Amino acid sequence: MKQGESTDSPQIECIGVTKRFGGTVALDEVSVKIERGTVHAIVGENGAGKSTLGKAIAGVHAPDEGSIRLDGVEVDLKSPHIALKHSITMVAQELSLLPGRSVLENVYLGIEAGRGPFLNAAEDLRRYHDLVEQHGLSLDPNAQVGNLSVAEQQKVEILRALARDAQIIIMDEPTARLSSDEAKSLVTTVRHLSKRGVTVVFVSHFLDEVLEVADNITVMRNGQVIRTGPAALESKASLIEGMVGRSLDSAFPPRRGVPESAAPVLELDRLSREGAFEDVSFTIRAGEIVVLAGLVGSGRSEIARAVFGADRPTSGSMKLNGVNHSPRSPKQAIASGIGMIPEARRDQALFMQRTVGDNISLAHLDKYTSTGIVRGGTESAAAAGAAADVSLTGGTITSMMNELSGGNQQKSIFARWLISTPKLLIADEPTRGVDVGAKLGIYELIVRLAEEGLAMLIVSSEIEEVLGIAHRVLVMRQGRLVGELDGANATDTDVMELAFGLEAA
Numbered sequence: 001m002k003q004g005e006s007t008d009s010p011q012i013e014c015i016g017v018t019k020r021f022g023g024t025v026a027l028d029e030v031s032v033k034i035e036r037g038t039v040h041a042i043v044g045e046n047g048a049g050k051s052t053l054g055k056a057i058a059g060v061h062a063p064d065e066g067s068i069r070l071d072g073v074e075v076d077l078k079s080p081h082i083a084l085k086h087s088i089t090m091v092a093q094e095l096s097l098l099p100g101r102s103v104l105e106n107v108y109l110g111i112e113a114g115r116g117p118f119l120n121a122a123e124d125l126r127r128y129h130d131l132v133e134q135h136g137l138s139l140d141p142n143a144q145v146g147n148l149s150v151a152e153q154q155k156v157e158i159l160r161a162l163a164r165d166a167q168i169i170i171m172d173e174p175t176a177r178l179s180s181d182e183a184k185s186l187v188t189t190v191r192h193l194s195k196r197g198v199t200v201v202f203v204s205h206f207l208d209e210v211l212e213v214a215d216n217i218t219v220m221r222n223g224q225v226i227r228t229g230p231a232a233l234e235s236k237a238s239l240i241e242g243m244v245g246r247s248l249d250s251a252f253p254p255r256r257g258v259p260e261s262a263a264p265v266l267e268l269d270r271l272s273r274e275g276a277f278e279d280v281s282f283t284i285r286a287g288e289i290v291v292l293a294g295l296v297g298s299g300r301s302e303i304a305r306a307v308f309g310a311d312r313p314t315s316g317s318m319k320l321n322g323v324n325h326s327p328r329s330p331k332q333a334i335a336s337g338i339g340m341i342p343e344a345r346r347d348q349a350l351f352m353q354r355t356v357g358d359n360i361s362l363a364h365l366d367k368y369t370s371t372g373i374v375r376g377g378t379e380s381a382a383a384a385g386a387a388a389d390v391s392l393t394g395g396t397i398t399s400m401m402n403e404l405s406g407g408n409q410q411k412s413i414f415a416r417w418l419i420s421t422p423k424l425l426i427a428d429e430p431t432r433g434v435d436v437g438a439k440l441g442i443y444e445l446i447v448r449l450a451e452e453g454l455a456m457l458i459v460s461s462e463i464e465e466v467l468g469i470a471h472r473v474l475v476m477r478q479g480r481l482v483g484e485l486d487g488a489n490a491t492d493t494d495v496m497e498l499a500f501g502l503e504a505a
């Protein structure tokens with residue numbers, strides 16, 4: 001214990017912290033104590049204020065009212081830089097890396113070994129290897145960040161926080177983009193850190209993970225703290241009840257069969273893309289919900305990208321509604337009736353500096369223009385209807401996209417495809433970062449769209465949940481389709497055995 005530290009003050013204490021954004025009260029007199037060396041989880045629905053609380057502690061947002069104490073001493077965390085001086089750093093929900101630079105440069109940006117022109121890259125590389133070995137998060141230090149997958153970029157963010165040797169690390173949905181193996185390894189890292197005395201504030205929608213990793217849990221709702229208590233006294237059900245204010249009936253919407261007569265919408269015939277997937281054939285009929293399962297890197301997202309015209313297959317063919325489909329661009333794919341909800345919403349799908357309404361209308365503005373001029377009225381009525389349909393909260397269609405919480409940003413991409421009525425909707429991890437209540441809403445939406453005749457291709461790692469709505473599950477391993485399961489009868493274990501190649505010979 002250092003001199004001046006008192007044993008009875010918590011390491012971090014927020015006292016009556018209020019933060020407003022215009023008319024929105026993101027934090028409403030939040031008081032919370034976080035003890036040294038603990039893993040302190042924060043849970044709550046989309047827009048509850050979790051990220052805002054993390055950012056207040058990390059010096060990103062200055063509170064309008066209230067105070068923050070570190071070891072009993074009031075501090076003014078005016079900037080992330082000042083927070084870092086107090087050994088606080090944050091792994092943000094949205095990625096904030098320099099895409100043109102290497103992994104190594106991103107990890108040590110601003111804390112490079114050496115000074116000015118005498119930067120010591122060799123020393124950084126040595127430190128990097130130590131860091132990676134210590135935490136089991138391996139990545140090529142020389143790879144350019146812009147070329148990495150989203151999961152790998154998330155690892156860079158985490159390594160960057162670890163490299164700063166912080167005593168307090170705020171992790172905002174750190175596992176949302178990781179595979180289940182990587183998520184497990186991160187949970188181990190977090191436990192190690194706390195054993196070494198590091199305090200981790202852990203924001204996550206994965207309640208199982210939270211219950212496993214956390215010492216204490218704070219439940220938030222509508223900008224307020226509902227309670228803070230030991231994780232050992234909570235269960236998934238008690239957390240959900242605290243988050244939504246009622247117990248949630250998590251029953252899935254009833255699954256209806258696909259009529260025998262339903263026409264094929266998408267047909268893949270021995271489709272291959274070198275280095276990504278090989279010899280993939282399947283058909284999705286109108287009204288059918290097909291899930292592509294498999295480990296991260298098994299080729300699922302790559303297939304989705306080929307169907308959407310983002311990548312070109314190297315051999316094989318596709319048909320859409322019976323006619324040859326070989327889109328040269330996503331634009332062509334959209335024109336021929338395909339909608340896409342990509343995995344990395346912020347980078348690939350949203351315009352953060354435009355309004356929610358614009359974002360919802362963007363893919364199909366031509367529907368509302370007769371002369372090339374946007375007829376504001378019709379467009380916004382449709383957008384408002386779609387926003388209500390996906391239960392968008394924390395903003396209206398005139399809010400800027402960057403004012404919405406992460407989960408609500410995801411819902412607004414869904415809203416986009418509600419008004420353009422595509423024939424095939426591809427969704428890559430559609431419920432990532434979405435809270436439990438809204439998740440169910442999204443699944444209901446998928447089922448409803450399918451009942452209206454839309455064909456759905458879903459890439460998802462949340463197998464247990466997605467089995468509740470899937471008609472068929474196609475499992476991929478190392479770029480190949482290795483099995484097909486009936487959604488109504490398959491179990492989580494069936495899918496994982498195929499994905500890992502453990503199925504009985």
Ligand SMILES: Nc1ncnc2c1ncn2[C@@H]1O[C@H](COP(=O)(O)OP(=O)(O)OP(=O)(O)O)[C@@H](O)[C@H]1O
Nearest residue numbers: 021026046047048049050051052394403405406407
């Ligand atoms: N920069 C901003 N400008 C305006 N409003 C904001 C801003 N950041 C957050 N908000 C609003 O503050 C509220 C809390 O948002 P916050 O991002 O903290 O939620 P969250 O609990 O992290 O949600 P999620 O689970 O979706 O990430 C929301 O209503 C959000 O719309």
Ligand SMILES: [Mg+2]
Nearest residue numbers: 050051093406
């Ligand atoms: Mg958030």
